[in-house]
Amino acid sequence: MGQIIFAVLLAAGLGFFAWNVRKVRSNILLGRDVDRSDNKKERWKTMLLVAFGQQKMFARPIPALLHFAIYAAFVITQIELIEIFVDGLSGQHRIFRSSLGGFYTFMISFIEILSVAALIATVTFLARRNLLKVPRFNMKEMNGWPKMDGNMILFMEIVLVTCIFTMNGADEAAHKQLMGSSDPYYGFTISSLISPMFEGMSLESLHTLERIGWWGHIIMVFAFLNYLPYSKHFHIVLAFPNTYYSNLEKKGRFTNMESVTNEVKLMMDPTADPFAAPPEGAPEPQRFGAKDVTDLTWKNLLDSYTCTECGRCTSSCPANLTGKLLSPRKIMMDTRDRLVEVGDNKRKHGADYDDGKSLLGDYITEEELWACTSCNACVQECPVNIDPLSIIVDLRRYLVMEESKVPSELTGMLTNIENNGAPWQFSPTDRLNWANED
Amino acid sequence: MSLVVPTMAEMMAKGEAPEYLFWVGCSGSFDDRAKKITKALVKILNETKVSFAVLGTEESCTGDPAKRAGNEFTFQMQAMMNIQVLDGYEVKKIVTACPHCFNTLKNEYPELGGNYDVIHHTQLIQELINQGKLTLKGGGTFKGKKITFHDPCYLGRANDVYEAPRALIEKLDAELVEMKRCKTNGLCCGAGGAQMFKEAEKGNKEINVERTEEALETSANIIATGCPFCNTMMTDGVKNFEKEDSVEVLDVAELIANAAEL
Ligand code: SF4
Ligand code: SF4
Numbered sequence: 001m002g003q004i005i006f007a008v009l010l011a012a013g014l015g016f017f018a019w020n021v022r023k024v025r026s027n028i029l030l031g032r033d034v035d036r037s038d039n040k041k042e043r044w045k046t047m048l049l050v051a052f053g054q055q056k057m058f059a060r061p062i063p064a065l066l067h068f069a070i071y072a073a074f075v076i077t078q079i080e081l082i083e084i085f086v087d088g089l090s091g092q093h094r095i096f097r098s099s100l101g102g103f104y105t106f107m108i109s110f111i112e113i114l115s116v117a118a119l120i121a122t123v124t125f126l127a128r129r130n131l132l133k134v135p136r137f138n139m140k141e142m143n144g145w146p147k148m149d150g151n152m153i154l155f156m157e158i159v160l161v162t163c164i165f166t167m168n169g170a171d172e173a174a175h176k177q178l179m180g181s182s183d184p185y186y187g188f189t190i191s192s193l194i195s196p197m198f199e200g201m202s203l204e205s206l207h208t209l210e211r212i213g214w215w216g217h218i219i220m221v222f223a224f225l226n227y228l229p230y231s232k233h234f235h236i237v238l239a240f241p242n243t244y245y246s247n248l249e250k251k252g253r254f255t256n257m258e259s260v261t262n263e264v265k266l267m268m269d270p271t272a273d274p275f276a277a278p279p280e281g282a283p284e285p286q287r288f289g290a291k292d293v294t295d296l297t298w299k300n301l302l303d304s305y306t307c308t309e310c311g312r313c314t315s316s317c318p319a320n321l322t323g324k325l326l327s328p329r330k331i332m333m334d335t336r337d338r339l340v341e342v343g344d345n346k347r348k349h350g351a352d353y354d355d356g357k358s359l360l361g362d363y364i365t366e367e368e369l370w371a372c373t374s375c376n377a378c379v380q381e382c383p384v385n386i387d388p389l390s391i392i393v394d395l396r397r398y399l400v401m402e403e404s405k406v407p408s409e410l411t412g413m414l415t416n417i418e419n420n421g422a423p424w425q426f427s428p429t430d431r432l433n434w435a436n437e438d
Numbered sequence: 439m440s441l442v443v444p445t446m447a448e449m450m451a452k453g454e455a456p457e458y459l460f461w462v463g464c465s466g467s468f469d470d471r472a473k474k475i476t477k478a479l480v481k482i483l484n485e486t487k488v489s490f491a492v493l494g495t496e497e498s499c500t501g502d503p504a505k506r507a508g509n510e511f512t513f514q515m516q517a518m519m520n521i522q523v524l525d526g527y528e529v530k531k532i533v534t535a536c537p538h539c540f541n542t543l544k545n546e547y548p549e550l551g552g553n554y555d556v557i558h559h560t561q562l563i564q565e566l567i568n569q570g571k572l573t574l575k576g577g578g579t580f581k582g583k584k585i586t587f588h589d590p591c592y593l594g595r596a597n598d599v600y601e602a603p604r605a606l607i608e609k610l611d612a613e614l615v616e617m618k619r620c621k622t623n624g625l626c627c628g629a630g631g632a633q634m635f636k637e638a639e640k641g642n643k644e645i646n647v648e649r650t651e652e653a654l655e656t657s658a659n660i661i662a663t664g665c666p667f668c669n670t671m672m673t674d675g676v677k678n679f680e681k682e683d684s685v686e687v688l689d690v691a692e693l694i695a696n697a698a699e700l
Contacts (some may be wrong), residue, residue, distance in 0.1 A: 059623075252596025253545035257510045261550065264514040289508065318626040318649075323642030371639040374506050374631030375591040380622055396508030409636040410507050417512055421498030422464040423635055432494040434466075434473040435443040435480075 006088035006218070013222035020229035024305060027343035031298035032286070036245040043244045046385070051243040056383040060312075063128075066121035070157065073118035074236070076111050077164075084218060094171075097186075109189035112168065115161050116190055122157045129154070136311030141330040146232070146309055153224075153233050160220045167213030169194035174206040238306040239384045245299055246385040251376045254393055259286060289397025292358040293339045296391060303386040304336035313378035313388055319371040326371040328378035328388035334363035335391060360395050369395050370407055441480045445494040446527045458483075458490040458562075459529045459554075461543065463536035464499050465666035471673065472666035478695040479535050479559050485700055486571040488562075490533070496523050500542040507632040514550065517542075521552035535559040535691060537592035537665045538630075544597070558593055560602040560664050560690050567609065567694075574697040580612035585693070586658035587614065588649065588672060589624035590665035603664050603690045610697050615656045625649050627663075627671035634667050650675025654685065661687045 036043075049055045054071065057064040086095050097104045129137050129150055137150070168191035175186055176195070186192070198206060228234045235242075290296050313328040314320050320327050338359045345353050369392055378388045399405045406414065413423045421428045449456055460483070465472040483490050501516030524532075532554045534540050544556035566572045585607050593599045600621045607614045619625045628638065628645030638644060650672055653661045661672050666689075673687045 250541075250545050250597050252541035252592050254505055256546065256549040257514075260510040260514050264511065264518055267515075268518055288510070316623070316625075318628060318645045319639070319641070321625075321643075322638075322645050322648055324639045326639075367639055370636075371641075372631050373591070373626045373628060373633050373645070375626035376595040377591075377623075377626065380595050393506075393508065397510060398508075400508035401510065406507065406509075407636050410632060413632065413635040414504055414507065414509055414512055417499045417501065417504055417516060421516070422468060423499060423503050424464065424468060426464075426468045428498065429495055431462075431467045431497055432443070432445070432492070434462075434476055435441055435492075437473070 003089060003091055009218070009222060010085070010088070013225060017225050017229070020226065023343065023347075024229055024234075027339050028298050028301045028305065030294050030339070030343065030346075031296050031301040032294075034297040034299050036299060039248055042248055043246070046246050046248070047240055047244040050246070050383070050385055051239040054383065056381075056385075059381070066124055069114065069117035069121045071236075073111070073114035076114055079107065080111055080164075081221065084214065087214070088218060105187050108168070108186070112165075112188055112190035115164055119158065119161045122154050122161075126151065126154045136315040139311065139314065139327060139329075141327060141333055142309070142311075146333065149231050149233075150309070153227070153231060156220060156224055156227070160217060160224070163213045163216035163220060165191060165194055165213070167210055167217060170198055170206045170209040170213060173198040173201070174203055174210060177203050177206070232307065232309040235306050235308040235384060238302065242302055242306040243385045245302065247299075247387055247390075251379055255390070257288070257397070259288065287398065288401040289399070290391070290394035291360050291398045291402070293335060293342055295398070296335070296359075296394060300335065300387075300391050300394075301339055303388075303391075304332050304339060306384050307332040307336065307386055308384065309333065310383065312381040312383065313386070316377040316381045318373055318375055318377065324368075324371040325365070326368045328392075331364060331368070331388045331391055332386060335359060338363050360398060364395060366399060366405065369399065441477060442484050443480055444491045445496075446491045446529075447494070447496070449491045450527060455528065456489045456491040457531060458488060459524070459527070459532045460490045460492050461500075461532050461534040461536075461539050462492055462497060463534060463539045463666070466535055467497070469666060469670070471669060475535055475666060475669070475689040475691055478689065478691040478700075481695050481700040482563060482566070482572065482691065482698070485698065486566045488566070493523065493527075498523075500539045502538040502542040503632045503635060505542070505546070506630070517547055517550050517552065521547060521550060524552060524554065529554060532556045533559055533562045535664070535666070535689070537590040537596070538667065541592045541596050558597075558599055558602065558664065560593075560606055561599065563691065563694055564602045564605055567606070572694075572698055574609055574694070575699050579696065580610045580660075580693075583612045583660060584615045584656065584658040585610070585612050585660040585662050586617055586653050586656045587620070587690075588617070588627065588653060588661055588663045588668055589621060590663060590668045591624070591626050591630050593664055594624055595622060603662070606690050606694055607662055610693060612660075615658055617652045617656055619652065625652065627665075627668040627675075629667035629671045634670075644675075644678075646671035646675040647678050650679060654679060654681065659685060660693070661685060662690055662693060663687065664690050 054064065054068060057067055083094060083096055087093055100107070128134055168188055172186050172188065172191045172195035198209065201209070228237065287295055293301060307329070309329060311329050317326065317328055345355050372389070372392045374389060376389060416423050416425055420426060444456070446459065462476055466476040498520055499516055500520065501513035504516065505513035532543055534543065534556070537558060540556055540558050543554060547554070563572070587603055587607060589600065604614060625648065626645060627649050653672065661676070663669055663672060669687055669689060676682050676685050676687060
């Protein structure tokens with residue numbers, strides 16, 4: 001009976017997860033193309049350092065260590081999870097124990113110690129989020145769901161770890177009763193400290209307790225898995241592809257707009273016919289810059305799903321630090337929210353459906369965009385190599401080139417460049433005057 | 439000492455080609471404060487007999503502020519015009535004292551066909567000192583002074599140049615003190631991304647005030663930088679705290695020119 005329930009749960013859990021992952025993937029692929037297939041060696045290296053080794057987290061050592069404890073526990077627990085899956089499907093209890101012997105005890109003990117470290121980290125993180133009032137966790141964009149999301153996952157973590165220890169502790173106590181002095185202990189470091197608490201219980205209730213822990217654990221695992229695609233915690237998966245596809249160019253280099261290059265070349269070529277019709281079958285010209293998520297690149301969209309909402313970007317943003325509306329984290333959260341909306345609309349109403357809304361305007365305002373100094377602090381800070389600046393620039397490009405919506409002082413600057421080759425009103429003939437002044 | 443500033447056109451007329459093109463930039467050409475930085479650099483180039491020339495009236499804005507403001511048309515028009523001029527003179531190496539020009543010429547011109555070896559003036563000066571071409575007599579008038587370096591975003595984070603300017607300051611007879619946020623964590627002066635040319639959006643503080651406050655906390659006597667825009671912003675910040683009598687804002691080139699008694 002238990003095996004059947006488990007099999008159904010497993011199929012449903014994995015199936016629903018796969019369905020959600022496909023949805024996310026198709027959403028990301030709504031973006032424009034960008035080539036990140038070069039330089040594979042450098043990409044693997046970046047992924048290993050930044051995602052696997054969490055290199056950029058260590059700019060802030062204390063949260064980095066705590067976060068690393070949760071991460072390491074999470075990764076290593078997967079080994080125990082395999083065993084639990086086998087147990088669930090076949091009913092065989094702790095199958096690795098007989099074959100691995102002493103190493104098994106060491107391995108489970110190691111997992112247990114990491115789990116305690118993770119538990120401590122989780123409680124600290126909960127306190128930090130809710131009691132310490134770290135400013136970056138309490139900004140406007142974190143109100144409501146994002147705040148709950150952050151707490152929920154930490155809460156799930158606590159339940160999960162509690163289940164593991166209930167399971168192992170009760171199992172340890174039952175084992176002792178069964179085997180007596182011939183083989184008294186599993187000897188797992190932490191649960192052998194817990195098991196004395198269960199000593200007076202009957203074998204039957206110990207077994208029930210063990211099963212409660214077991215089922216509790218596995219249900220939490222499935223819940224967690226399927227919660228991921230709706231949560232900022234999806235970063236535990238997406239951090240890997242996202243860092244692999246990082247921008248490897250110098251941060252100061254903004255992308256070149258090919259479509260503009262073609263037009264400028266035409267304008268500068270005296271033999272070109274400015275009124276020539278575009279060649280037959282030429283693709284419809286793309287909009288300049290970005291108005292909505294579908295005008296961004298798939299990497300921008302992958303960025304948005306990878307964002308952990310940690311706010312490191314915003315807490316280093318000069319505009320945000322001085323009270324401006326701009327928050328690079330909000331740029332990423334808005335992009336994701338809008339992408340989910342656009343994706344759902346397309347699935348519900350067909351690919352051409354237009355809900356009359358757009359990322360620019362309905363989510364991100366002009367005031368936010370014009371506050372950016374393009375300083376790259378957000379890009380530098382992001383622990384998973386997200387680039388909020390490239391979204392900001394593409395939205396600006398749309399505003400300026402498609403809608404001519406430019407702050408008036410900037411219009412002056414642009415006219416000056418066009419007319420006299422400098423952002424100020426100086427005559428180009430005076431450019432060398434400095435050499436003869438003292 | 440009067441400055442020797444040959445132009446590319448003059449050089450070409452004589453059938454010569456300089457090693458470096460000195461890209462002066464709009465600030466360096468027109469802004470009164472930035473012109474002093476330009477001249478300090480020329481003094482160093484003259485003293486070390488570096489073969490260089492400027493474009494003079496043939497130079498035009500790189501297009502950086504237009505690109506950052508989102509106007510790719512204006513940027514590319516400027517870039518293509520400049521590339522025509524640069525290629526006409528067969529320019530290979532460019533040195534500039536403006537990190538914005540530096541970034542644009544180095545990173546954004548290649549895709550439009552302009553390929554040059556571009557360096558920032560602090561990198562060139564470092565090279566000259568390392569080669570023994572420039573000696574700092576007595577280390578200048580900096581004895582006992584504290585100098586802090588403000589990283590320009592387009593030199594530091596944008597192009598990973600953090601060491602050259604610091605190496606130069608360390609050659610002076612002064613103490614280099616770092617601000618809380620420095621190098622990769624450096625805080626912007628507030629001028630980048632075309633902000634230089636407009637009022638800031640509504641907020642509770644100006645960015646340059648925030649940054650200057652941090653610089654003043656180090657109790658430095660000199661705020662050094664390597665960008666004409668940063669220079670303007672920090673100078674304004676110092677004025678805001680009415681500290682202009684005790685704290686100077688200087689470009690690294692000016693510090694070196696002073697120390698070399700040029
Ligand atoms: S690049 Fe723009 S958004 Fe990012 S930190 Fe700098 S000012 Fe803020
Ligand atoms: S963009 Fe990066 S730094 Fe900013 S909140 Fe998201 S994960 Fe954190």
